[in-house]
């Protein structure tokens with residue numbers, strides 16, 4: 014069995030996001046976000062689920078910290094709701110909203126749990142969307158930095174790990190390409206523009222952080238992406254798979270590392286892709302203190318002449334088992350992605366800021382969920398991280414998605430990612446088998462709880478297709 018022992022200073026955590034758990038959407042001066050508006054629009058979320066009451070965490074946060082302690086978490090990733098803190102998105106601050114996060118951070122620290130704070134996890138104040146058109150407006154980066162400044166002023170004395178923006182790719186793909194996420198627009202040109210301003214906003218917020226008297230911690234944005242396996246061993250498919258990775262992970266990670274988009278995107282997208290000014294490019298370069306990766310799945314790509322600007326076609330290999338989201342379970346892709354990212358964005362430590370599975374949980378009469386499928390998913394993905402570490406990728410921490418079942422955006426409450434069950438009716442919390450297992454992982458820094466991982470690092474044990482991509 015491969016070595017799955019992690020070092021004693023490896024950080025073990027869990028993650029959530031404000032809109033998915035807080036509820037209290039109209040309390041203490043909070044104003045609506047684009048997700049409140051979206052959820053209130055008939056047909057936009059499954060069964061019409063909304064952010065009310067979600068997990069009612071705004072009122073139950075103390076109990077939730079107790080549960081984190083029971084699971085043995087060393088770290089917790091949360092997001093701040095911009096419309097709770099600045100209801101109009103700019104100008105006046107809502108003291109009650111800011112106080113909530115102040116208490117939460119103190120509570121975490123008192124419990125010995127290190128907070129990681131995400132500034133933007135998709136809940137844009139609706140006023141900014143209505144008054145300015147949201148992320149397509151060129152002034153948004155400055156407004157985001159002003160909001161970030163308010164949060165730094167209040168929390169940066171205690172918070173040492175920061176994420177500016179969560180998964181900008183999802184904001185664009187869901188919000189502007191297919192429209193299944195807020196604000197529900199379908200326009201590719203606007204999508205690239207929104208993405209451009211999200212990237213600029215990251216840079217502006219990093220600049221403010223680094224200039225802040227308490228800005229001594231680490232800051233980055235959270236990337237979501239896949240590893241793309243070529244559909245065949247032809248050079249065309251190999252090139253297409255590489256192009257696909259640049260078009261996904263590279264789109265948002267090249268600018269904050271190198272100061273511009275991947276060359277292949279510039280060549281193929283032409284004037285759809287906005288230009289960074291020299292000043293913005295300078296701000297962007299080196300604006301990640303670490304690489305924050307959210308990993309869930311991988312895909313297969315073939316060269317598709319004439320299909321879109323990038324001429325790629327993505328599919329899911331039917332050979333893989335899938336989670337309840339329909340996402341293929343590919344720990345091998347995680348391992349390869351970590352190596353790919355490490356060779357492209359050299360010199361950055363890595364934190365896995367999300368990883369987890371939606372499973373078809375079946376609670377027993379007492380509310381307990383024996384989620385062996387989720388444990389298997391987590392064990393194999395942790396084994397993949399251990400393997401990447403052995404090959405020199407400097408992964409320093411892991412946050413499971415998610416601490417508890419919550420509102421899965423347009424999927425509503427139908428998809429459950431938690432290691433803690435949250436009954437949507439009674440709000441009763443019950444630690445699942447995966448939560449108890451995760452405690453063992455944390456206590457042993459991996460082994461022996463990871464002995465149950467079935468994924469093997471020896472490529473001969475993996476899919477033949479993976480072999481073809483070995484040297485990429």
Ligand code: IFM
Nearest residue numbers: 030033180307367414421
């Ligand atoms: O629930 C989401 C989260 O908000 C962002 N990353 C992916 C998760 C699962 O879809």
